[in-house]
Amino acid sequence: METFNASIWTTDSTEVIDVFYETDTTPKEANRPVFSATFLILVLLAASTVLTNSLILAAFYVERKLRTYTNYFILNMTIADFAVGFLCMPIRSMIHLFDGWPFGKVASIFFMGFQNSILGVSVCGVVTICIDRYIATFYPIQHYQKKSxxxxxxxxxxTWVSSFGLWMMMSTAWDFIQPNNLVTSSGFSRPNYSLTYTSSLFMFALRFGLPFVIMTGLYIRIYFRVKNIGSKHLMKFMKKRKTNEKESSVTGSVCTDEQSSTATEVSLEEGLTAIDQIFALPGMSNNVEKSESSRGIIDNDKGTEDAKPRNVLPAVVPRVGKRLAASKNQILNKPQRESRAEGQKAMRTLTFIVFVFIVTWLPTAVTVTMYAFFPEFYHYIKNKVRLSEITRWVAFSNSLVNPMAYAMAQPLFRHTIVKIIRRQKI
Structure with missing residues (x-):
């Protein structure tokens, strides 16, 4: 039986590996189990992934305040990441224990389909959160009215139906319909979609390329929309307030408490959207809290008919949030929208998970790009280190880092997890 080695694409986790072409073989038999430092490290990584995602699931279960519309998308990603740590990572680590795939060809085909599907659900979850935040930013009232x-x-x-429908069809059904009897160097059955460069590139684009373009594009639009439009409206609001004060001082008009309050509430309608949007950006709320302690508050009880017009802007801007949103809805009777606190929390969460996705999946993208355009350099690096195996597990680590990102973005997750660990009553 003639066997030869060739370099070719495969996207079982969207990386390039060596493939052994064999005429009539099935996945090679595994050796006896041999424990190694690499295997123990990978098992520890899998256990850590299960633990961190379990804590997020437990926090979501015991704390009702975490069961918000946005956090249900977080719950979906957490379930997928838990499956990656509980099933995909331990099973994948078996090839380092047995120096090959020990469970046969049929199990290999099913595992490849399941692994790709679960990773697809996690990636789709990030894209879903980006799209939802985009709609909330550009169409806030419609988003608030329709979310549930x-x-x-x-x-x-x-996300589960579409991901499993695509990857089980491409990775499992196709291989059973047209078996190729080819295996990879690690003993996995080689999927049919990796037989050509075009189909492999297409699958890689679905796994990383297209989600990356969508996420980064939407995030950039959201950021500049919030920053630019918010600043523009805030400047307009402040300019109009200053003009009104000058006109009042020139004409010598007298404002009663009731008139001043009404004028203030109407002016808030013009500046509320800008202020809310600006403070929805990560890191902006701290300035508001500091301002409240240093500025005065309007005292309506001391107003008289001969009272001078007062500058209400310093007292209004630091007190945005629930009070201003309530005043706007009561006076103008307009549809309610997402609060500043909710917007800030969602934006911060989005920032963390997009950053984590790019960092953990970028090495795989670099590896594939290197192989496509600089094959000689790729093979030089591959001969020094197991590049494809390293990038595969870096991509797996996305499921470990995601729950940490949720805890960093939302203090309530952190506090609830601490209480769970300390066994405190919630």
């Missing part, structure tokens, strides 16, 4: 737990659940179910 039922809608979030339906979207989450769709």
């Amino acid at each position: 737990i039922r809608k979030a659940t339906a979207v989450n179910v769709f």
Whole structure:
């Protein structure tokens, strides 16, 4: 039986590996188990992934305040990441224990399909959160009116159905319909979609390229929309207030408490959107809290008919939030929108998970790009280190870092997890 080695694409986790072409072989038999430092490290990584995601699931279960519309998307990603740590990572680490795939060809085909599907659900979850935040930023009233737990659940179910439908069809059904009897150097059955450069590139684009373009594009648009439009409206609001004060001082008009309050509330309608949007950016709320302690508050009880017009802007801007949103809704009777606190929390969460996705999946993208355009350099690096195996596990680590990102972005997650660990009553 003639066997030869060739370099070719495969996207079982969207990386390039060596493939052994064999005429009539099945996945090679595994050796006896041999424990190594690499295997123990990978098992520890899998256990850490299960633990961190379990804590997020437990926090979501015991703390009702965490069961918000946005956090249901976080719950969906956490379930997928838990499956990666509980199933994909331990099973994948078996090839380092047995120096090959020990469970046969059929199990290999099913595992490849399941692994790709679960990773697809996690990636789709990040894209879903980006799209939802985009709609909330550009169409805030419509988003607030239509969002619901039922809608979030339906979207989450769709990510599972679409991901498993695509990857089980491409990775499992196709291989059973047209078996190729080829194996990779690690003993896995080689998927049919990796037989050509074009189909492999297409699958890599679905796994990383397209999600990356969508996430970065939407995030950049959201950021500049919030920053630019918010600043523009705030400047307009402040300019109009200054003009009104000058006109009042020139004409010598007298403002009663009731008139001043009404004028202030109407002016808030013009500046509220800008202020809310600006403070929705990560890191902006601290300045507001500091301002409240250093500025005065309007005292309506001391107003008289001969009272001078007062500058209400210093007292209004630091007190945005629930009070101003309530005043706007009561006076103008307009549809309610997402609060500043909710927007800030969602934006901070989005920032963390997009950053984590790019960092953990970028090495795989670099490896594939290197192989496509600089194959000689790729093979030089591969001969020094197991480049494809390293990038594969870096991509797996996305499921470990995601729950840490949720805890960093939302203090309530952190506090609840600490209480769970300390066994405190919640």
